[in-house]
Amino acid sequence: MIEKTLKVLMLEDLDTDRELIKRSVLKMIPNAIFIMASSKAEFEEKIKWGNPDLILADHNIPGYNGLEALLLVREKISHVPFIFVTGSLNDEERVAETILNGASGYILKNNLNALPAKILEVMGDAESRFQKRQDEVNKLRRKQILIQKLQALVTNAPEFEQKQEALEILEEITDITGII
Known part of the structure; x- marks a missing residue:
């Protein structure tokens, strides 16, 4: 019912x-x-x-x-x-x-x-x-946020530590999208 x-x-x-x-x-x-x-x-x-x-x-x-x-x-x-x-x-x-x-x-x-x-x-x-559509939308939003964060880090990353954080974000994006 x-x-x-x-x-x-x-x-x-x-x-x-x-x-x-x-x-x-x-x-x-x-x-x-x-x-x-x-x-x-x-x-x-x-x-x-x-x-x-x-x-x-x-x-x-x-x-x-x-x-x-x-x-x-x-x-x-x-x-x-x-x-x-x-x-x-x-x-x-x-x-x-x-x-x-x-x-x-x-x-x-x-x-x-x-x-x-x-x-x-x-x-x-x-x-x-x-x-399923909601899950896909949520993944896409998360991916967009991570990409923006990555762009900001790479653009402003004079130090190795920040570049390491950028690599970790890239790895998370890969996990979400399945794209290597």
Whole structure:
């Protein structure tokens, strides 16, 4: 169960399906805030201001399809997990196409009991990717600081002791970056 509040953007045109999906989501995310879209225009507008943590989308919306929605999301907010919740992704080629285009997963509407587990899986994957990016950013910051310190030491180093410190910093940079 995910205790923190998450914003869930749902692209679904049928009220009954929307309610069933909502109930299923609340089993895993009891504090979920839902942002609803039932058309291309609504979805595109809510992508701009909604700042969702998770997107659930039907594959077939009148005048729009889930693949277009997925491509828009990957262009605008690529880090957000995107799950298809649809009744029509039983064609293996379309399933492969959606995954290759960046969907985090898919659930068939006749199997909504699998949605909570899929949400937990994709949110865990997203958290791992976020942590990995943060670690890389922190390493880069540390490297930049060390390089600046090294430049200052080498520039102003009349004595052997300071040059030794510069070599130690260079060694630390090598440890961080893996570059020799």
